[in-house]
Amino acid sequence: LARGAAQPDLAGRHVVVSAGGTREPLDPVRFLGNRSSGKQGYALARTAAARGARVTLIAANTALPDPAGVDVVQVGTALQLREAVVKAAADADAVVMAAAVADFRPAAYAAGKIKKKDDREPDPIVLVRNPDVLAEISADRARPGQVVVGFAAETDDVLANGRRKLARKGCDLLVVNEVGERKTFGSEENEAVVLGADGSETPVPYGPKEALAETVWDLVTRRIG
Ligand code: CTP
Numbered sequence: 001l002a003r004g005a006a007q008p009d010l011a012g013r014h015v016v017v018s019a020g021g022t023r024e025p026l027d028p029v030r031f032l033g034n035r036s037s038g039k040q041g042y043a044l045a046r047t048a049a050a051r052g053a054r055v056t057l058i059a060a061n062t063a064l065p066d067p068a069g070v071d072v073v074q075v076g077t078a079l080q081l082r083e084a085v086v087k088a089a090a091d092a093d094a095v096v097m098a099a100a101v102a103d104f105r106p107a108a109y110a111a112g113k114i115k116k117k118d119d120r121e122p123d124p125i126v127l128v129r130n131p132d133v134l135a136e137i138s139a140d141r142a143r144p145g146q147v148v149v150g151f152a153a154e155t156d157d158v159l160a161n162g163r164r165k166l167a168r169k170g171c172d173l174l175v176v177n178e179v180g181e182r183k184t185f186g187s188e189e190n191e192a193v194v195l196g197a198d199g200s201e202t203p204v205p206y207g208p209k210e211a212l213a214e215t216v217w218d219l220v221t222r223r224i225g
């Protein structure tokens with residue numbers, strides 16, 4: 001397949017990538033968060049740019065340098081991420097949701113720092129559901145032929161859970177990886193299987209996150225309508 005500067009197979013395309021992990025604030029100094037570093041999303045943004053795409057990277061709480069030639073939009077919470085993704089997706093040929101989006105957020109935000117009280121136990125944290133951005137953009141394609149890709153980290157029954165998740169979300173491709181010691185969070189490498197809504201299954205051997213990113217763009221390029 002064509003890739004790299006010589007034959008940029010994503011030239012003239014606009015792709016949106018979300019990366020990192022959302023943080024849901026409890027008070028001005030505390031949040032509920034997750035372990036996503038953003039490295040896989042940044043690798044996707046870099047490789048898409050190298051293949052000629054215009055890239056919008058929606059970055060949630062990452063500590064990585066902005067990739068050259070990529071439009072970076074910083075967000076904090078799931079609600080902010082949703083707004084930024086929906087806006088950027090309006091004219092996108094593909095949307096890749098590599099970000100770890102919090103399923104829930106605290107029902108209440110304390111404007112002042114929550115203080116411990118010596119005379120009683122802490123209050124429980126009440127959570128409410130966040131919108132499912134991937135399901136929303138999959139159901140409501142901003143343009144016909146737009147390709148939507150999700151990511152899923154699973155610990156058990158990886159492929160069966162992945163298939164169910166792909167169907168539930170309604171996306172075209174789901175990159176499923178098993179969460180393990182060397183893999184996924186914060187590491188430079190990844191290993192995955194890319195499941196297609198058409199029944200396809202593309203294994204990606206353990207290797208640099210760039211290699212997985214290239215495979216994702218290969219599969220996306222074939223599907224862009
Ligand atoms: N995702 C999203 N919005 C959410 C939660 C998840 O867009 N509120 C996206 C993620 O960016 C990822 C995909 O959905 O691309 C799968 O996320 P995952 O957490 O594995 O899926 P869930 O449906 O939340 O299932 P689980 O109960 O396993 O967390």
Ligand code: CA
Pocket residue numbers: 101102103
């Ligand atoms: Ca989730």
